[in-house]
Amino acid sequence: MRAVLGDEDVLTEPIELHLFSKDSSLMRGEPVCVVFPDDAREVSEVVKIAERHGQPIVARGAGTGLAAGASPTSGGIVVVTTAMRDVDIDPENRTAWVGAGVINLDLSKEAEQYGLHFAPDPSSQAACTIGGNVGNNAGGPHCLAEGSTTSHVLGLEVVLAGGEIAVLGGTAPDLPGLDIKGLIVGSEGTLGVVTRVLVRLLPIEPDVRTLLMDFSTVEEAAKTVSDVIAAGLVPAALEMMDQQMVQAVENWLHAGLPTDAAAILLSEVVGETDGVVSQAELIESIARQNRARSIQVAETAEERALLWKGRKSAFGSVAQLAPDYHLHDAVVPRHRLVETLTAIYELAERHGLTMCNVFHAGDGNLHPLIAFDASDEAMNALVHEVGEEIVALCTKVGGSLTGEHGVGLEKRHMMRMNFTEIDLDAQARLKEIFDPLSVFNPDKVLPEGSRCFDFGGGRRELPDGVWV
Amino acid sequence: MTRHPQHVSWLEVELDGGPDYGLAIAPHTLNDLVAVLRYATDNGQTIQVWGGGTHSGFGADVPVDLIVSMEHFAEVEHWEPDDLTILVGAGARIADVEERLAERNQTLVMNERPGPGTVGGSVAAAISSLRRGRLYGVRERVLQVTLVTGDGRIVKSGGRVVKNVTGFDLHRLCVGAFGSLGVIVSVCLKLWSTPPAAATVTIDSLQQGRVITRPLALLEVDGEKQVFLRGTAKEVESQVARLGGRAEPGLLWPEDPSGNFKWSLRVPPKLTEEGVGRLPDGWSYVAIHDVGEIRAASPSLLGAAELREWAEGRGGRLVKTLGQAGEFDPWGTPPPGLDLQRRIIAEFDPGRVINPGRLPGGI
Numbered sequence: 001m002r003a004v005l006g007d008e009d010v011l012t013e014p015i016e017l018h019l020f021s022k023d024s025s026l027m028r029g030e031p032v033c034v035v036f037p038d039d040a041r042e043v044s045e046v047v048k049i050a051e052r053h054g055q056p057i058v059a060r061g062a063g064t065g066l067a068a069g070a071s072p073t074s075g076g077i078v079v080v081t082t083a084m085r086d087v088d089i090d091p092e093n094r095t096a097w098v099g100a101g102v103i104n105l106d107l108s109k110e111a112e113q114y115g116l117h118f119a120p121d122p123s124s125q126a127a128c129t130i131g132g133n134v135g136n137n138a139g140g141p142h143c144l145a146e147g148s149t150t151s152h153v154l155g156l157e158v159v160l161a162g163g164e165i166a167v168l169g170g171t172a173p174d175l176p177g178l179d180i181k182g183l184i185v186g187s188e189g190t191l192g193v194v195t196r197v198l199v200r201l202l203p204i205e206p207d208v209r210t211l212l213m214d215f216s217t218v219e220e221a222a223k224t225v226s227d228v229i230a231a232g233l234v235p236a237a238l239e240m241m242d243q244q245m246v247q248a249v250e251n252w253l254h255a256g257l258p259t260d261a262a263a264i265l266l267s268e269v270v271g272e273t274d275g276v277v278s279q280a281e282l283i284e285s286i287a288r289q290n291r292a293r294s295i296q297v298a299e300t301a302e303e304r305a306l307l308w309k310g311r312k313s314a315f316g317s318v319a320q321l322a323p324d325y326h327l328h329d330a331v332v333p334r335h336r337l338v339e340t341l342t343a344i345y346e347l348a349e350r351h352g353l354t355m356c357n358v359f360h361a362g363d364g365n366l367h368p369l370i371a372f373d374a375s376d377e378a379m380n381a382l383v384h385e386v387g388e389e390i391v392a393l394c395t396k397v398g399g400s401l402t403g404e405h406g407v408g409l410e411k412r413h414m415m416r417m418n419f420t421e422i423d424l425d426a427q428a429r430l431k432e433i434f435d436p437l438s439v440f441n442p443d444k445v446l447p448e449g450s451r452c453f454d455f456g457g458g459r460r461e462l463p464d465g466v467w468v
Numbered sequence: 469m470t471r472h473p474q475h476v477s478w479l480e481v482e483l484d485g486g487p488d489y490g491l492a493i494a495p496h497t498l499n500d501l502v503a504v505l506r507y508a509t510d511n512g513q514t515i516q517v518w519g520g521g522t523h524s525g526f527g528a529d530v531p532v533d534l535i536v537s538m539e540h541f542a543e544v545e546h547w548e549p550d551d552l553t554i555l556v557g558a559g560a561r562i563a564d565v566e567e568r569l570a571e572r573n574q575t576l577v578m579n580e581r582p583g584p585g586t587v588g589g590s591v592a593a594a595i596s597s598l599r600r601g602r603l604y605g606v607r608e609r610v611l612q613v614t615l616v617t618g619d620g621r622i623v624k625s626g627g628r629v630v631k632n633v634t635g636f637d638l639h640r641l642c643v644g645a646f647g648s649l650g651v652i653v654s655v656c657l658k659l660w661s662t663p664p665a666a667a668t669v670t671i672d673s674l675q676q677g678r679v680i681t682r683p684l685a686l687l688e689v690d691g692e693k694q695v696f697l698r699g700t701a702k703e704v705e706s707q708v709a710r711l712g713g714r715a716e717p718g719l720l721w722p723e724d725p726s727g728n729f730k731w732s733l734r735v736p737p738k739l740t741e742e743g744v745g746r747l748p749d750g751w752s753y754v755a756i757h758d759v760g761e762i763r764a765a766s767p768s769l770l771g772a773a774e775l776r777e778w779a780e781g782r783g784g785r786l787v788k789t790l791g792q793a794g795e796f797d798p799w800g801t802p803p804p805g806l807d808l809q810r811r812i813i814a815e816f817d818p819g820r821v822i823n824p825g826r827l828p829g830g831i
Contacts, residue, residue, distance in 0.1 A: 150608075173737075177805075180808060182637055183636060206681055230550070275699050278700040333553070334630075398628055399629055402634050419635060424635075
């Protein structure tokens, strides 16, 4: 490995390995080495070495993942992408080729000089990398209107099994053939290592209005969300925070958030000035019909930043409540939002747990968060058990396991809540095609035994009622 | 090869405008469809899936044994206006679904002039809306796909929620795959809300149209340039005033151009204007500016090879979407990674019975 990458780009000291032994989840592994390749060619060599020695590869950007997708839980080689940080912007086509290690926010900062930005904006955008965004198909508040990362990836440079370097997709739309890049986005490093990404950039909208509305009940806030959409508007963002979370944030931020409200809604509309003014008026009137207690509209960039700071720093402010938190990421159909939240609160209360909610109300993406002390082992077990129950509640009403954080290791055993054995088998076949030696992040996403569905070789079992 | 196999002949139907080969059948239930596919795989019978027939001109015209009509899979199974989602049978006609959605000011954001085209057909052929520059193409609107694989497995990918990263996005792979992974049975799509006011403004130059940062569409139809606007009444009114030009209320979407041959020219967005300029004499077109898609029609193949050479030299493609082109490859140079594509398809359609030979590279 050192011969290929050079001594400096290969770490093997125990303390160094420990630093890369986990991402932002609580699950840790023991890597054999940590490497920092400069480009696809070097990654290709790393893949060949890994295959030769039967060592798994875990790709990692900034390690902000919350589902252990980048934790080397099967040991092996951690491939850190942060040395791959070229940015090549094509302003006329509104695209850029970006190294996997480029930080999300840095890309938007770089693109600003051309009046462009990268739409996906996860809360961790000041730290997380584009490669990680691609791996997880990351979202963020603004994917309500513009879609998740996959909608902004036009092409990929990826190192596949055998060290083959492939360039997929391109600047022109709808290149014929199967959309393999679309399959790789969101596959959490299990199909190959993405080294460069061709992203779509959007024009920075000329104007923006950010509204903060507070309500006496969660129902009224949720009704406002539905009514806004029924009125023909899809705002750029529609975020909700519950009372517990507002109190935790306001306690240190002092942004004037209403701590006695049952829920606050943060909404943003973007576009031409005439458009955002009339859209903001419409949202205000809908909120008032739903008995909003007060409505603040950010007039300046500073005011807007302050309103958003409350939202984006929400998870950090939980530190005041307890030393650790367990955060879930599940999606429910929007029309089941209120009943699901009620059930989740009841569940937490029954177990005496401190629960906060801050989430993407517009797309039904919940982030129930339990604050607790992880050093208490019994408590740790209880919190994880309740967390799973919450996810089960969401899937029972037609929701999904994860909206933006990924399956990783954390939720792979829950995959059967969303998929049949045949569905999982189909996914496992894709994994086998891309990774026959099971080198790429082998213990992630798909549960054990996924590739077990078998028609039985000879005459196949037919479902009931099938005629032959 | 049996031309009229007894096992499926009881499903036989008359197909309006169907191809002049093969036995047309229409499975009634999912179980019928599973059985048809297993029958086809076991007996080496090839299949073409039939929706409205509007995109059947894509790719090589390879005669098949069975034409499988999806007319009995046309239900709106579940529409959740509050969620902006709809679960709809693949055989549902886009026009019918849009008519229902309009009652609640919602839209599929699929082709505006679909004719008899179906939801499943547009997904399988990756046909996008003219609004794609603002509201994204069909790939970005598909949330879930249920398909029956060539060997008769019922596989579902994605979910019925607008945001979801659970598992591999097999449903994205189905968009533009022309059924090569399986017959699409139902699709869940992300809908969009339609604001109350709309206008179509004819302008003199593209520069004039670009006064608006992100209009619904900036189109050029045989030389006529139009901006499509949608929003609150005040918003549309003031944008119309800023644009100047001749405004008409509503969205006056153009028909797709028609001719003996139809084409889809796909180039990097900034080359849309140049692409329009390079269309041979006598070609009619609808260009989606700032997107890089030009839909065109021509009386003959004259000039197509030169246009293709230009497009491919710039990372684009010229795809034939209708017409008997003989030796002229309908797709042009195949994409990289054909071997990977073959191996993926082999896992889903091991007998290669669905649309064999229709895909790029003759897959």
